[in-house]
Amino acid sequence: MLDVTKGRSVVVAAAVSLGLAAIGLQAAQAALPPxxxxxxxxxxxxxxxxxxxxxxxxxxxxxxxxxxxxxxxxxxxxxxxxxxxxxxxxxxxxxxxxxxxxxxxxxxxxxxxxxxxxxxxxxxxHEAVLLKPGAPKVPDLEALSGKKVATVTGTTATVLLDKANVALKAAGKTPIDIVAFPENTQALQQLQFGQVAAYGVAYETARYYVHKVPGQFAMGGPPYFKIAxxxxxxxxxxxxxxxxxxxxxxxxxxxxxxxxxxxxxxxxxxxxxxxx
Missing domain, CATH: 3.40.190.10 (Periplasmic binding protein-like II)
Incomplete structure (x- = not known):
């Protein structure tokens, strides 16, 4: 025999749930800019x-x-x-x-x-260094001394490379030749065509290209510089x-x-x- 009471309870609970959701949405919307x-x-x-x-x-x-x-x-x-x-x-x-x-x-x-x-x-x-397959791994940014490295203007990778150059100069070593581009696509192409030795970029992006284009790129090392x-x-x-x-x-x-x-x-x- 069909339990009508139970069926009504389910319907009522669903209606209450939907009603609360609508109230929550209305409250959130009420707080938004006009x-x-x-x-x-x-x-x-x-x-x-x-x-x-x-x-x-x-x-x-x-x-x-x-x-x-x-x-x-x-x-x-x-x-x-x-x-x-x-x-x-x-x-x-x-x-x-x-x-x-x-x-x-x-x-x-x-x-x-x-x-x-x-x-x-x-x-x-996280940050990472992207390389061409077969290139020596990069234990730290200072290992890029004297090499041409692509980056994107305004990114943290650029700041970290600049910071590495300060350390290199203080140690009397050749600084990294940082080549900044306005967008990721341009920087990536420079690495792909062999115009730069490495690309300083977000780990997430580096990992994406390593898996997306097998044989074209390689990670220079594990991810570093974790940041919110x-x-x-x-x-x-x-x-x-x-x-x-x-x-x-x-x-x-x-x-x-x-x-x-x-x-x-x-x-x-x-x-x-x-x-x-």
Missing amino acids: AMMKSKTIRYCSAINLPPMEFMSPQTKPEGVDIDLGDALAKSLGLNAVYINMPFAGLIPALLADHCDAIISQLFIKKSRLQVIDEIPYMFS TGIGLRKNETALNQALSASLATMMKNGTYATIFKKWDLGIDMLKPAGG
């Missing part, structure tokens, strides 16, 4: 040429870890995500000029940046900061966050949820 509420859109600034974090698909659509995360955060707030593609060095100036609402582009959290913008931590990142990475926001965007932070915390608890990082095989970069 312009965002009106447009139902959040604009992300991103340098969409650094796989697997953000890059263009063959259909010229943004994809990657940051894109999946940005989409999920937007959806949790009842918004649509729009990505504004630009060189990495232009991300913070564009945010400050209100050309976008947030930066999601593997932006490392640094004291110098936090003096200008706020950042919401969402992952760890965040979503960039203007300092006066308190409401948006709180809304995104709350949505991220929820995603870390309900499994959405882990699903994104496991999809891209980057469990090494995951943050632990609060109390986890």
